[in-house]
Amino acid sequence: MQRNQTRSLQLGRVVIGGSAPITVQSMTNTRTDNVTGTVAQIRRLLDAGCDIVRVAVPDMAAALAIEQIKLAVDVPLVADIHFDYRLALAAIERGVDALRLNPGNIGNPEHIAMVVEAAKKQRIPIRVGVNAGSLSKEMLAKYGGRPTAQAMVESALSHIHILEKHDFFAIKISLKAHAVPLTLSAYQLMSETTDYPLHLGITEAGTVRSGAVKSAVGIGALLAQGIGDTIRVSLTGDPVEEVRVANEILKSLGLKQAGPTLVSCPTCGRCQLDLIPIAEIVEDKLKFVTKPITVAVMGCIVNGPGEAKEADVGIAGGKGEGLLFSKGKIIRKIPEAELVSALFAEIDKLIKEEI
Template identity: 70%
Template sequence: MMLRRDTRPIYIGKVGIGGHMPISVQSMTNTKTTNIPATVEQIHRLTEAGCDIVRIAIPDMAAAQAVESLKNSVSVPLVADIHFDYRLAIAVLERGIDALRINPGNIGDPSGVRAVVTEAQKRRVPIRIGVNAGSLDKKLLAKYGGHPTPEAMVESALEHIKILEELDFFDIKISLKANDVPTTIRAYTLMSEQANYPLHLGITEAGTISSGVIKSAVGIGALLAQGIGDTIRVSLTGDPVEEVKVASEILKSLGLRQYGPTLVSCPTCGRCNINLVNIANQVEQKLRDIKKPIKVAVMGCVVNGPGEAREADIGIAGGTEYGLIFAKGEILKKVPEPQLLTELFSEIDKLATEGKGEP
């Protein structure tokens, strides 16, 4: 069992973050917030994919005024992403937003900060302090040689935290994101040693699917493996639903959450006598519509297939003209190769519906 760093728990809507609560998955809409039908449709897609919390951009008052309609149309907690203008924070708080992403030090006017904090306290709405390496204060950058070092990022976060703590506000979540993986890992590690607020992990501006998935998996995964992190967002250029899928796979790979099926397939070798790539792709497609956390193995040969995939709930191992269907390392039956996929799908369907309808 992976040991997690103990943090102060907060709640965004009904979703708990920190303490020993499950690590949640977040994403952000890329629709115009004022386009309510498009934003609602995207939020529903994110929720269906397994997203626990959704952030929306609030660049102006029109977007802030759309929050009430959005809240009435979706069930997932919503976070307002706000920069500089405290009046936008007040407006979304009045319209039922579940959390804010706003840096108090960037508001400038102390009375504005106090107004936001007072309203957030009254409504028990948490605030995320989000530090990005690319937007650090110039004076702070100069102190650290003009570079967005991990130490500079942590100092920036601590300055924002101090402002909130002096106003007796402690429902805080912190993120320290860079698009450089080592910088991000170091910043979060340092922060975890200096404060016990929950941490929102991510690699900012990670890129497209091809590169962004790798950077996010390495950075977020390395931190989670150390027990650091309470909620995650994978930042990718494109459909945000893909962010949720990748985040879920990261958590699954570390045994931190269960999100639907897991496919195990071997890389193939000279012993393989079946079209394993084609079979694995078809099985992956089959598993997309299944929610139950089952493990399915597609192995290339009978020499060590059942043994190497003994933890799989169900699996196949290819042979010459025939293949094996196995479960938990035990061979169930030998079937002709043309029937291998059909038999596997039949067993998957049994597992997927097992227990349904029982009292």
Template identity: 60%
Template sequence: MKTTRRNTKKIKCGNIFIGGDAPITIQSMTNTDTRDVKKTVEQIKKLEEAGCEIIRLAVPDMEAADAIYEIKRNVKIPVVADIHFDYRLAIKSIENGVDKLRINPGNIGDINRIKKVVSKAKEYNIPIRIGVNAGSLDKKILKKYNGKITPSALVESALVHIDILESLDFNDIIISLKASDIRLTYEAYNLLAKKVDYPFHIGITEAGTVWRGTIKSSIGIGCMLLNGIGDTLRVSLTGDPIEEIKVAKEILQCLGLRKYGINLISCPTCGRCQIDLSKIANIVENELKNINIPITVAIMGCAVNGPGEAKEADIGIAGGKNSALLFKKGKIIKKVSEEDIIKVLLEEINEMKEGI
């Protein structure tokens, strides 16, 4: 598999870039009523704090489009308007300061309406994400593929929409090919990657609950990223969107594509473990969740393999009988009683933090 990203255009979105040599960014979508400015801003700020870098809002009507003006005044990250069918909502959203549109050019009316949206996007210098979704493919394309949703059908739909925008001399385009099926999504993105150089927004749509969706998204998004595909991503979960950010950050950190602070590794334990490793690992993880320094911490169950298996860790512990060995870079520093393990480990990490 490739380990480097495909070469793409670099598209400006608000105060950040998508594609090219820009970092892979994390997105989410609010689940508040966009017309409720107060609740929407509150949720966006929480997402900002969690690490969200681009936020998308549903814009079902003109009241929601008008709310964007006040929402934009109160948040820092780029705001994307999610538009379906009504081209006037797209125009109003742009005028009210949105940083990007998510549309399907084919479902907002005839070419004259599309021209009006594109003209306004050019005027305000904002990009358009073409969002192809397996659940809403054009009937003509579905008929061509005998009613089956295939990678080629998704790609053909994307190319039709791309052609519409390019015919209007518009090239600030980002593309997503969303499906709930991992293999379908993976194959579609790989097929389209051979045909265009636009940045890709990746994810597995309607992935499910936090537990199930985390697994599904990690597999799908991880496969694409390992194959060099993906410039911005959203983990789609049924639940608090904060969970989407947590999972997205961990996916990127596990693949070494972004660094978000502490990298905690811990063993699954076995019959050799003589300390409450699960409790220690969970407490340490919680205590370190807001520390943004690039160090690896290992919580290992025994001294048989602990320092050896985690020798690349900056610091860690390996359990013994009612005690643990404290080690740094695989070298044992001292022995600590079980009741002092967490305290001593956190003190050592804080000292390391001061030195970075």
């Protein structure tokens, strides 16, 4: 899959854009000044495969907490700031790795210059982010009173031009809407307009189930066109789920190897064992496996070692029993009650053999 060529920028120890791998981001939902809780959540995000973490900075207490958070975790940290230049300056002084900040929202040109110069001095990138729901009244009026792709791109460019006037070019861009078609149009238009790296996402996507679907459709469609350098799946739920969904999107497009891939059949009238709870148990247990292996859970011999022959290891159901197989070759028959334990014993064996 060929990606659009964008500029590359350094965000802490992570490179975004250019030929660098697509990165996964999430955002903590703890109070940032609750250092203990925030650090604990960041560590969970890292364990799930997160590359970059954003924290909200609504006040000075949150900005000052960044220093302690940075001492406790080794991950690029982005400060999410709106309007107040003092919070941006404090976050930079405390060692943050990037800002999510629209310079036009600061207002005072002197204050904008102070933030940009501080970011330039510390080599800190700035993400310009435009959401369809927060376009200015003037921009909406210009485009018929409703958010359009053109309005979103023009709004983002207005902020970008402010940064460029200060000779600042370490910029990445996001253009998010909760409507998938609008999001697609906005990113497509921006990718034709500039070569700054793009941060993809569907904002306010919904709960874990519905939001995962919308995000997979929207983010996946853009990535399949070669658009996008870093992604966040925005879900109403545990941020760890955002990371898991994001990594599944990348894995499904062959853009990342991150932990195991589960292959499981939808079941049909041939299935003679209760496969659904077995598949759910396997999926849950696989969360703790980091090896990029393919595991199959199939309902019958038709969809077993045959169709899933590429799986590193798998099980296929029968009547009260099943087959344990690897790379299409049957290892042995196993009673239904022992299928999951036998499968994970084989996974453990496979991992140890490859260490």
